[in-house]
Amino acid sequence: MTITETSPSRVINIEALSFTSGAHLLLKRALRELPAGGRLGVRASTPDFAVHLRGWCREQGHEFVEGDDQFVAWIVRGAAAGGRWRQAERAGLADARENDAVRAAPPADWGFASRGAAIEPGGPAFHYALRTKDQVWAENVPKLYAQAAAAQWSLQTAINWDEPFALDEEMERAVAQVMTYLIENEMAALQVPARFIAQIHPHFREVLQLLAIQIADEARHIEVFTRRATLRGEMLGLSTVSGRQSLKTLLDEPDFAHASFLLSVLGEGTFLNLLWFLERHAPDPLTRQIARLVAQDEARHVAFGIGHLQYQLATDSALRERLAMAITHRHEALAETAGLNEEVFDALILLAAGSWRPQEIAAGYARVQTLKQEMHSGRKARLEKLGFSGAEAGELSALHTRNFM
Amino acid sequence: MRDTDQNLTSVIVVRSDAPIRSIADLKGKRVGVGAIDSPQATLLPLSHLRANGTKPFVDCRVERHDLLSGKHGDHIGGEREAARALMAGVVDAACMIDSNHLLFINEGTLPPGATRVLAQTAPYDHCNFTLLDGAPPELVSRFRELLLGMSYDDAEVRPLLDLEGLKAWRPGRVTGYRALDQAVEESKFYDDHGNITIAGYQY
Numbered sequence: 001m002t003i004t005e006t007s008p009s010r011v012i013n014i015e016a017l018s019f020t021s022g023a024h025l026l027l028k029r030a031l032r033e034l035p036a037g038g039r040l041g042v043r044a045s046t047p048d049f050a051v052h053l054r055g056w057c058r059e060q061g062h063e064f065v066e067g068d069d070q071f072v073a074w075i076v077r078g079a080a081a082g083g084r085w086r087q088a089e090r091a092g093l094a095d096a097r098e099n100d101a102v103r104a105a106p107p108a109d110w111g112f113a114s115r116g117a118a119i120e121p122g123g124p125a126f127h128y129a130l131r132t133k134d135q136v137w138a139e140n141v142p143k144l145y146a147q148a149a150a151a152q153w154s155l156q157t158a159i160n161w162d163e164p165f166a167l168d169e170e171m172e173r174a175v176a177q178v179m180t181y182l183i184e185n186e187m188a189a190l191q192v193p194a195r196f197i198a199q200i201h202p203h204f205r206e207v208l209q210l211l212a213i214q215i216a217d218e219a220r221h222i223e224v225f226t227r228r229a230t231l232r233g234e235m236l237g238l239s240t241v242s243g244r245q246s247l248k249t250l251l252d253e254p255d256f257a258h259a260s261f262l263l264s265v266l267g268e269g270t271f272l273n274l275l276w277f278l279e280r281h282a283p284d285p286l287t288r289q290i291a292r293l294v295a296q297d298e299a300r301h302v303a304f305g306i307g308h309l310q311y312q313l314a315t316d317s318a319l320r321e322r323l324a325m326a327i328t329h330r331h332e333a334l335a336e337t338a339g340l341n342e343e344v345f346d347a348l349i350l351l352a353a354g355s356w357r358p359q360e361i362a363a364g365y366a367r368v369q370t371l372k373q374e375m376h377s378g379r380k381a382r383l384e385k386l387g388f389s390g391a392e393a394g395e396l397s398a399l400h401t402r403n404f405m
Numbered sequence: 406m407r408d409t410d411q412n413l414t415s416v417i418v419v420r421s422d423a424p425i426r427s428i429a430d431l432k433g434k435r436v437g438v439g440a441i442d443s444p445q446a447t448l449l450p451l452s453h454l455r456a457n458g459t460k461p462f463v464d465c466r467v468e469r470h471d472l473l474s475g476k477h478g479d480h481i482g483g484e485r486e487a488a489r490a491l492m493a494g495v496v497d498a499a500c501m502i503d504s505n506h507l508l509f510i511n512e513g514t515l516p517p518g519a520t521r522v523l524a525q526t527a528p529y530d531h532c533n534f535t536l537l538d539g540a541p542p543e544l545v546s547r548f549r550e551l552l553l554g555m556s557y558d559d560a561e562v563r564p565l566l567d568l569e570g571l572k573a574w575r576p577g578r579v580t581g582y583r584a585l586d587q588a589v590e591e592s593k594f595y596d597d598h599g600n601i602t603i604a605g606y607q608y
């Protein structure tokens with residue numbers, strides 16, 4: 001490096017700050033103001049400062065020039081300083097609402113870098129299976145995340161556990177049976193998105209955040225249903241082979257779009273009807289309150305599933321056919337199974353009846369029949385939102401698992 | 406050669422509270438150095454003592470810290486051991502590269518404020534690529550061209566430069582080795598035929 005008389009120069013007084021207490025911060029700041037070749041005269045009063053400054057300059061790629069009676073030393077700014085920033089590229093923008101904030105296909109080596117950061121090029125490739133915007137994004141993701149974060153409720157404070165109610169032992173057992181069934185479904189709803197989280201490129205952070213909160217929702221649902229089931233000392237009810245078979249097909253689904261479709265659109269969608277049913281017909285105020293809170297969360301889970309698939313379908317209309325195949329395959333895989341737990345059906349009828357009187361049982365039975373129709377028409381409506389025709393939607397909805405989820 | 410191999414200095418460090426104010430005060434004291442073949446922590450600092458009137462082994466004791474000898478100083482272990490010996494009171498002075506004094510403070514080997522620099526050598530150069538006689542000139546010049554062409558601004562080569570601890574390659578020079586040449590002579594490291602003859606070398 002040549003030092004010319006015309007090189008700009010500055011001076012800095014570090015005073016008693018040493019290299020063992022952060023002197024380099026002030027030096028870096030002063031050097032940023034100078035071009036390569038610019039000179040910085042350093043005044044400092046700590047012993048050994050020049051010794052340490054010489055080593056620091058060498059390591060930073062600056063030239064160290066012996067001082068005189070006025071200055072401990074002169075630093076000549078090296079050309080390499082700031083090299084790491086020079087080709088750095090913005091990884092989109094932090095706020096997804098800005099134009100081009102979210103890239104269609106972020107590079108694999110951006111890895112964990114925060115969206116909007118300046119990225120030093122290079123580094124290892126992160127192998128994310130879900131690495132394009134089409135594969136994971138939904139227009140409503142940022143909004144859904146904000147809603148989800150704001151709508152988190154506490155098991156302790158949101159539910160009035162002390163509210164008095166009286167249920168006989170058989171009715172309480174029916175509640176416990178429905179809860180037992182709900183818990184295993186919630187467990188599936190927790191693990192299925194969890195499988196995909198580590199496969200999604202972190203550039204799509206809102207998707208990751210939303211799924212993370214969704215998983216936390218499911219964890220809370222598992223807890224609240226367990227507490228309700230055992231509130232009055234009841235044991236949990238029966239878990240059937242067919243229920244577990246049905247849920248395992250969700251966990252085994254390797255494709256994110258198919259899994260969102262089967263779990264969120266069809267499964268959690270169907271669940272919404274069940275939760276609204278419990279909100280209306282459960283025999284005690286606590287169960288009704290719990291069903292209402294859980295349904296609010298589930299509505300978001302469904303909304304993301306639909307939003308994401310709509311986004312992907314906009315550029316890949318062939319996906320629709322693959323989704324139809326996914327229902328058909330699942331239907332075939334489950335064809336030999338018993339369908340919904342008989343104990344659950346009976347418990348739902350009893351809960352909706354509210355008593356053992358024959359005319360109440362008949363009313364409960366009718367309500368459960370209505371529930372099944374509502375579930376079917378709900379699924380049909382959601383399928384139509386994904387662009388299936390009315391006839392296709394009706395056929396596909398009928399193939400949905402009899403286990404509801 | 407690497408930019409970071411140019412213009413190093415070595416320092417002789419003492420405990421802050423020691424009544425040692427000059428190199429002359431090291432007479433009768435114990436000086437901790439690095440490995441037997443370390444330019445920066447042994448050969449050059451001892452030569453500096455000699456030039457300033459304190460003869461190593463005669464006027465003062467020399468405590469060697471032979472870690473990974475045979476690497477000609479390309480290892481920090483001996484210097485760190487000398488620094489530890491200084492704080493343990495086993496030696497009265499320790500020799501190291503200028504930047505290692507700061508490193509040893511920052512890593513906790515030397516407590517801040519517990520030591521001070523007693524003396525500093527003139528700048529010298531450290532590693533370089535040395536050619537054997539008869540090296541093929543085309544390959545040599547191609548190699549030189551490739552090294553000098555590496556820019557720290559280039560993302561592809563920057564990790565390599567980071568790995569090797571430099572910002573830029575510099576053309577080699579022999580001017581930075583005069584002090585070492587003299588130090589090696591004084592220590593009688595080699596005979597006239599280049600055989601290692603210094604006492605205690607066993608690597």
Ligand SMILES: [Fe+2]
Pocket residue numbers: 186189217218221294298
């Ligand atoms: Fe849930």
Ligand SMILES: [Fe+2]
Pocket residue numbers: 189218268297298301
């Ligand atoms: Fe859910």
